[in-house]
Amino acid sequence: MKLTSKGRYAVMALVDLAKFNSINPVSLRDISLRQGISLDYLEQIFSKLRKKEIVQSVRGIQGGYVLNKKAKEIKLTNIFDAVDEKVKTVQCKKESKKGCNGRSSKCLTHDLWDELENHINNFFEKKSLEDLIKDNFERRI
Amino acid sequence: MKLTSKGRYAVMALVDLAKFNSINPVSLRDISLRQGISLDYLEQIFSKLRKKEIVQSVRGIQGGYVLNKKAKEIKLTNIFDAVDEKVKTVQCKKESKKGCNGRSSKCLTHDLWDELENHINNFFEKKSLEDLIKDNFERRI
DNA sequence: TATAAACCTGACTAATTTAGTCAAGTATAT
DNA sequence: ATATACTTGACTAAATTAGTCAGGTTTATA
Structure with a gap:
């Protein structure tokens, strides 16, 4: 099980963006330089974040991105959802429902994966962008 | 993030094995048939489980595998560890330690991934094979 | 109004990982 | 003896990931 780099x-x-979020939008070029992430890759990522209304774009010179909500309202779950990062534990859900009704011997562990998914998603739902910035700030004191 | 099928x-x-664990060892062939997992693949998996002393092998006719510990003492974390299924969240640990000392701007989110790993591993450490069998049994009542 | 900064999009690709298969054994109960 | 079942290592096809690349469009500002 691994988290993808996307x-x-x-x-x-987004943590970077939130930190530098003032009146002016933050350009991807700046984020790219500060975080060491390829600009082209960032563009792909922000395209998805924009579609899910997590950020707003400002075009043209001096343009960039701004948060579209308060940092407190942006949860990890929203971010991961936007970039298609999701917890996949069990196959049988999509496949033949006949094979897996929760009682078949094929799914001895079905409930376990459900429980695991919930456990992880619970973590993502609680954690907001604001929490991350706060943690980051407190560590520096 | 996904769990691999291994x-x-x-x-x-192992749940299957634990359920049918009696005096006689359980052959991989039987598990293969009951769970629909390729025999060759199971062999790879059990080779690893044996090396970590989770199961014991019995060779020859009527051979197979038996649990090497009580189901209560086998935690998910032991199983995943044996088959190299692990939670990988962040790259910077292995790489240049210079780049990531917890204060560099590259690791704004370092603590987050640590926290996530702990959260998930915590789940794995609590859950034993016995829990799984019990859940499975109770669901059938 | 020319221009450069910065967003926007889709197609492409190399590297890695996964999910097995295959082949050639060895050990042992009957 | 021999069939059953464990044991090991090498190999491979498919999928996924982590980007790159090329070609746009928009707009502030000089």
């Missing part, structure tokens, strides 16, 4: 980058970039 | 199969196979 998800990690999305979170890193 | 990890899933390992857990499924």
